Amino acid sequence: MTRDEVGTLTRLKAYRAIVDELIASHRGRIFNTAGDSVVADFVSAVDTVQCAVAVQVALATENVGGTADEAMQFRIGVHVGDVMVDGSNLLGDCVNIAARLESLTEPGAICVSAIVRDRLATSYQ
Numbered sequence: 001m002t003r004d005e006v007g008t009l010t011r012l013k014a015y016r017a018i019v020d021e022l023i024a025s026h027r028g029r030i031f032n033t034a035g036d037s038v039v040a041d042f043v044s045a046v047d048t049v050q051c052a053v054a055v056q057v058a059l060a061t062e063n064v065g066g067t068a069d070e071a072m073q074f075r076i077g078v079h080v081g082d083v084m085v086d087g088s089n090l091l092g093d094c095v096n097i098a099a100r101l102e103s104l105t106e107p108g109a110i111c112v113s114a115i116v117r118d119r120l121a122t123s124y125q
Contacts, residue, residue: 004069007070011070011072012036012072014062015059015062015072015074016033016036016038018055018058018059018062019038019055019059019074020038022051022054022055022058023038023040023051023055025051026042026047026048026050026051026054027042027043027044027047028040028041028042028043028047028048028051029041029042031085031088031089031090032088032089032090036072036074039090039095041083041090045078045080045116045119045120045123046119046120046123048078048080048116049078049110049112049116049120052076052078052110053110055074055076056074056076056108056109056110059072059073059074059108060073060108073107073108074107074108075102075103075105075106075107075108075109075111076102076105076109076110076111077097077098077099077100077101077102077103077104077105077110077111077112078098078101078110078111078112078113078116079094079097079098079101079112079113079115079116080094080113080115080116080119081093081094081097081115082094083095097113098113101113
């Protein structure tokens with residue numbers, strides 16, 4: 001943003017359009033956004049992780065051909081658990097844990113909790 005506010009905002013909007021479409025196509029619902037963050041809810045852990053992988057692949061593809069200054073990478077944290085819906089907001093420990101996982105993740109990567117890993121292992125046996 002410091003070097004090119006208008007260009008950064010334009011790219012962010014384009015990337016968010018990609019992310020929003022992938023969330024919808026994986027049976028997800030966007031609950032909250034702020035800047036470059038998105039809080040979304042999915043039907044299953046499998047849908048969530050498949051969407052997260054699709055997002056990272058699509059954004060990496062979008063970055064190809066641009067300069068290093070133009071590239072955007074997002075961190076994704078995934079957790080499964082009970083949530084509360086309050087209007088257009090999603091609340092609860094599940095959301096807090098996913099946010100903490102996201103903050104531990106390298107740019108362009110996905111971090112899943114142990115419960116998500118275990119559910120994926122069960123789903124693919």
